[in-house]
Every structure is written in C-alpha cells, then in structure tokens.
Amino acid sequence: MAPDAAPPGRRRRPDRVAAVVVCLPGLEALVAAELEALGIRSRPAGTGALAARLTDRQLYDANVRLATATRILVEAGELTARTFASLEERIDAVELAPYLDRSRPVRFRITSHRSKLHHTGAIEERLRRLLALGPPPGAADARGTDPAQLVVVRVDRDRLTVRVDSSGAPLHHRGWRGPAGKAPLRETLAAAALAAVGWTPDQALVDPFAGSGTIPIEAARRAAGIAPGADRPFALERWPSFAPGTWASVQAAVRDDRADEGEAPVAPIVARDRDAGAVAAMTENAARAGVAPRIDVGEGSVSALVAPDGPPGWIISNPPWGGRLAAGRAGDVRDVYARLGHVVADRFPGWGLALLVPDVRLAHAAGLRGEPVWRSRAGSTPVHLMARPPG
Ligand SMILES: C[S@@+](CC[C@H](N)C(=O)[O-])C[C@H]1O[C@@H](n2cnc3c(N)ncnc32)[C@H](O)[C@@H]1O
Known part of the structure; x- marks a missing residue:
C-alpha cells in the first residue's frame, strides 16, 4: 500500500x-x-x-x-x-x-x-x-x-x-476577555467597523465610550500584528484528521507576525469611559490581550474628551444604547450623542467619525448623515455602522 x-x-x-x-x-x-x-x-x-x-x-x-x-x-x-x-x-x-x-x-x-x-x-x-x-x-x-x-x-x-x-467557541471569542462590562460589543463587529471604514494602524483612534475596551483592543491587536485567534484553541485541533505539522507551520507564521509587546505604537489609541468599573475592566482586558502598552486608557466623560497630539484619525465608538432606549429614556441617550457631535465639531477638526448604533436616528443626533456602511444584527439587536471619513 x-x-x-x-x-x-x-x-x-x-x-x-x-x-x-x-x-x-x-x-x-x-x-x-x-x-x-x-x-x-x-x-x-x-x-x-x-x-x-x-x-x-x-x-x-x-x-x-x-x-x-x-x-x-x-x-x-x-x-x-x-x-x-x-x-x-x-x-x-x-x-x-x-x-x-x-x-x-x-x-x-x-x-x-x-x-x-x-x-x-x-x-x-x-x-x-x-x-x-x-x-x-x-x-x-x-x-x-x-x-x-x-x-x-x-x-x-x-x-x-x-x-x-471546525472552530469550537465562536471566533469572536479571541481568548482575552475577562470582565465583560455592561454591554460588550462582539469582537467581530468591532473588527467589521475597523475594516469597513478603512482604519489602518498608522491612524490615531479614539473611543470615548470604550466600556470593556473591545474596539481599542481589537485595533491595538491588529496594530501589534496579533492574529485574532492567536491565543485560543479550536475544535479542529482534536480531530483525528488534524495535521500537526501544518498547524505548527501556521502557528509559526502567526508568531512571526507578532510585534514585541513593548514595541511603541505608530499612532495613539485612546480609550475613555466615564465609568470607573468600565475603566478597570478595559485595563484588565488590555493586559490579558497583550496590548496594555499600546492603549492610553483613562476615566472621563465625553464632555472632557480632547484630541491626542498628531494628525487627525478616527473616532470609532459604540455609545450607550439598548436598555435605556427600551425603558423609554431615548431622550437621555440622544443627549449623549448630541454632546459627542458638539465635541467632535469643536475639538476634532478633520477627524473621521464612525458609530455602531441600533438605530440610525441616534447617529443623526451626533451629526452623521446618509446610509449605514453596513447593517448587521447580534442576536435580536440590530447594529448599524454609520460613518463619515476624515477630512
Ligand atoms: C455600549 S457601552 C460600550 C461597550 C463597549 N463597546 C464594549 O465592547 O464593552 C457604552 C459605554 O459608554 C459609557 N458612557 C455612558 N455615558 C458616557 C459619557 N457621557 N461619557 C463617557 N462614557 C459614557 C458607559 O459607561 C458604557 O461603558
């Protein structure tokens, strides 16, 4: 034979x-x-x-x-x-x-x-x-x-x-998440926002409502050359047909792409949230994800947000929504979007703005117009990406 x-x-x-x-x-x-x-x-x-x-x-x-x-x-x-x-x-x-x-x-x-x-x-x-x-x-x-x-x-x-x-846990489980925060975004949606607006690691990124840190962590891992699934197991590793040599060579290429943990980022990634618990969660998550030195994490309200030094980049965020809207307090939430719109207009000239929202009218309150870049759904929750490019 x-x-x-x-x-x-x-x-x-x-x-x-x-x-x-x-x-x-x-x-x-x-x-x-x-x-x-x-x-x-x-x-x-x-x-x-x-x-x-x-x-x-x-x-x-x-x-x-x-x-x-x-x-x-x-x-x-x-x-x-x-x-x-x-x-x-x-x-x-x-x-x-x-x-x-x-x-x-x-x-x-x-x-x-x-x-x-x-x-x-x-x-x-x-x-x-x-x-x-x-x-x-x-x-x-x-x-x-x-x-x-x-x-x-x-x-x-x-x-x-x-x-x-062949995957096992869904691929949005990157293997780093510890504290989930109040309404964590799926990592796949964060990645889809970064990819769809064309953000590249040489551009600054600011998330004023960072929660557990999903968007800045996803961006920082990309900037550090860390493959999304570099730190997690897969169902296929247990299959009888699993080819260890091929797997080892895929893993070696993944390791080669990975920058040193201490390497300085090319452009700033800024993560803010007004909630101390969220800041603690994103700090821990950034460390677990191997990108703590790449993210400027801090506590603060959107009203206090200022642009980092350097050329304009992107504000990409997933502002508060969900439960409060359902509870009939849409006005409160719209105020937050309107405040963000003013802050961007006053302090972020030339920056791009991209928001992940369940309802495009919230993005309108922040000054974003037009059609969503994409429309998706996580479980029963609609998610739209609304964006305006830098310039
Ligand atoms: C939908 S969550 C963000 C979830 C995040 N994308 C994640 O994956 O964990 C919205 C966040 O906005 C924060 N927030 C609400 N109002 C704020 C304000 N005025 N300024 C800054 N952060 C605020 C909340 O504390 C919450 O963490």
Missing part, C-alpha cells in the same frame, strides 16, 4: 474540503475580502454564509486569522431522504470519522425547511443512533470556551447536509 493511501475500508480524504464560513448577517463582503487576502476564493451562500473549498492549511489559517467571521463548518456528507428508512439506507454518505474526537460529546444544530423529515428532535435521535454518537451533552458542555463538538445539519427540500464545526 502506498504510504499516503487510506487504510482498507476508509475513504481517502480529499485535498480540499467544502466549507461554509459563517458570519453575522451584513458582514459577508468583509469576510469575503478577508478570505481573498488569505488567497481563498469564496462565493456567497446565503445570509451570513460564504462557501469555499479549503486545504487543511487554509482551514487552519482562516480560523486563526479571520477577524469578522463567526465559525467555519466543514462538509461531512450530503444525501437525499424523505423517510427515516432512506436516511438509514444512505447514511454511508456521511463521513464523520475524520472530524470526531470520540471522547467528546456532540451537540447538534438542526434546521429543516420544505422537507418530509421536519421534526428536528427525531432527526437528531436517528442521526445519533446511525452514527453511534451517544447521548447529547449536558448544559455545561454545550457552551463556553471549550464547548462540545458542534454538528450542523440542514435539511432543505429533502436534501440533508451534515457539516462539522
């Missing part, structure tokens, strides 16, 4: 796997651009999804380096079934062996549309039995930083597709 041939009875894994890169709705174009920068061609695959064919190296690279994607699923098989009997007959089309660490529980996420097999509980029960997967995980194994292996099943017009999650 040739050294690279599969053992009898086992199919040889193809050189490339069909993958779906999942993201928040509205971020597809940003994820496609990131993939392209990694040399990976993708095509749209519906809302919040891009399809691509990936080598092992590309799969590892994409998991570690994508800043705006949520997870990467790998296709493990596809079949047509209108009854459980035909599902049973054709189950050989699903090849989970390369992906499942048998010591870990498996959790399913199943959707079914326009199909005879529509009861997702019954589909899961059948798949568990046919694929010898054991019982569902307990609540503790379902989420967190080291969740059970996720298998995503989509049944559409009787076509059943089984995909295995």
